Amino acid sequence: MRTVTDVGSLIPLPFFVINNEGCIIKESDRVAYIFPHVNRFLELVEDLESRSKVYRIFQLENDEDEKIEVNLKTKLRTHERFEVYARRIDKETINILCLKKTRNKEDSDEKWEKLVNKVTEQSLLLKEKEEKIIHYKKIIRELSSKYESLSSIEKLTASIAHEVRNPLTTIKGFTQLIRPYLKEFGKEDYADIIQEEVGRANQIIYEFLNASKPSKPIKQTYSINKLIREVVLLCNGEAVMNNIDLNFKPNNVDSIIQVDVKQIKQVIINILQNAFQALQTIKDKQKKILISVYQIKKDIIISIMDNGKGMNKQVLSKVFQPFFTTKNNGTGIGLPLSLNFVESHGGTITVESTEETGTTFRIKLPIS
Numbered sequence: 070m071r072t073v074t075d076v077g078s079l080i081p082l083p084f085f086v087i088n089n090e091g092c093i094i095k096e097s098d099r100v101a102y103i104f105p106h107v108n109r110f111l112e113l114v115e116d117l118e119s120r121s122k123v124y125r126i127f128q129l130e131n132d133e134d135e136k137i138e139v140n141l142k143t144k145l146r147t148h149e150r151f152e153v154y155a156r157r158i159d160k161e162t163i164n165i166l167c168l169k170k171t172r173n174k175e176d177s178d179e180k181w182e183k184l185v186n187k188v189t190e191q192s193l194l195l196k197e198k199e200e201k202i203i204h205y206k207k208i209i210r211e212l213s214s215k216y217e218s219l220s221s222i223e224k225l226t227a228s229i230a231h232e233v234r235n236p237l238t239t240i241k242g243f244t245q246l247i248r249p250y251l252k253e254f255g256k257e258d259y260a261d262i263i264q265e266e267v268g269r270a271n272q273i274i275y276e277f278l279n280a281s282k283p284s285k286p287i288k289q290t291y292s293i294n295k296l297i298r299e300v301v302l303l304c305n306g307e308a309v310m311n312n313i314d315l316n317f318k319p320n321n322v323d324s325i326i327q328v329d330v331k332q333i334k335q336v337i338i339n340i341l342q343n344a345f346q347a348l349q350t351i352k353d354k355q356k357k358i359l360i361s362v363y364q365i366k367k368d369i370i371i372s373i374m375d376n377g378k379g380m381n382k383q384v385l386s387k388v389f390q391p392f393f394t395t396k397n398n399g400t401g402i403g404l405p406l407s408l409n410f411v412e413s414h415g416g417t418i419t420v421e422s423t424e425e426t427g428t429t430f431r432i433k434l435p436i437s
């Protein structure tokens with residue numbers, strides 16, 4: 070067995086290992102495809118002159134390389150032109166590699182050009198495919214991360230909802246108890262608002278606990294000015310306590326819209342809560358929040374502006390991502406939930422912010 074076992078199948082070229090007498094000791098698999106079986110390499114060489122040239126390379130010193138061009142006997146044709154590369158490996162052995170000489174330069178140039186064109190064409194196709202794959206990969210990643218977050222947000226909300234429900238029941242009970250006392254001071258409205266809001270919170274929680282997804286909005290015809298006034302009334306106490314100037318500029322024409330009042334109130338409360346928190350660290354200026362409502366064509370815009378600490382670009386780009394928070398005790402679900410509610414009304418929320426200057430959230434809602 071003369072096959073070059075270690076490299077025989079790896080070298081797709083005719084390759085021989087010969088001894089000083091020119092006897093073939095080993096050969097690559099390819100040899101048997103091209104050449105007839107011979108014992109001595111010289112038997113493949115066509116004429117005497119070429120044989121003596123080849124014989125000379127058997128006399129090479131160690132580490133020397135030699136290249137000669139000769140006709141060799143092949144299986145297909147009688148003789149073909151080959152470049153024979155020889156290298157002495159040690160005192161007893163020489164490696165010989167045979168490369169078929171291309172007969173016609175023009176012919177080979179043409180073949181080469183065709184090959185280059187084909188490769189270029191294929192690589193362009195591959196590039197196109199690669200771009201498509203990258204594009205689809207991005208879409209899949211975005212979708213999967215969105216759905217993953219949505220399903221985890223549902224789980225989280227369900228667990229929070231469960232925890233929040235019990236204290237709400239207590240608040241409701243106590244408010245009922247103190248209502249008669251508040252009535253004495255003409256302030257029973259406060260008790261009514263608390264009752265109503267606790268009921269609203271309970272309803273939202275009920276919905277979350279009973280359905281894995283936030284339910285479809287239950288829309289009713291409502292005055293947008295009234296809706297915001299009620300939220301302001303609810304949050305004014307907290308604003309006063311924190312020395313915040315909370316102002317509301319209603320729409321001149323009181324627009325009546327079709328909304329799920331509970332959901333939209335929740336959205337405004339979430340944004341106001343964030344504004345309160347952003348104003349906490351402000352010391353050198355009057356803390357202000359301005360809520361204004363206006364109408365552009367068939368959309369209502371609710372703008373909530375604060376002069377709090379604002380956000381840098383990095384934070385700003387992530388505010389609607391579920392669980393993104395910069396607060397020690399934040400959960401990062403206020404804004405994604407708000408966006409969810411507003412989007413289910415066919416609306417949008419946009420935000421602009423400048424560090425150390427303030428932030429403006431704009432909720433856009435279609436009138437009907």
Ligand SMILES: Nc1ncnc2c1ncn2[C@@H]1O[C@H](COP(=O)(O)OP(=O)(O)OP(=O)(O)O)[C@@H](O)[C@H]1O
Nearest residue numbers: 343344347379388394395399400401402403404428
């Ligand atoms: N008005 C604002 N000014 C400055 N930063 C804000 C404002 N509103 C939101 N942010 C930033 O957006 C982040 C995400 O807000 P989001 O309401 O979703 O979560 P959170 O307030 O951190 O926690 P949670 O509302 O769940 O208690 C906040 O942590 C804060 O960094």
Ligand SMILES: [Mg+2]
Nearest residue numbers: 342343403404
């Ligand atoms: Mg928040």
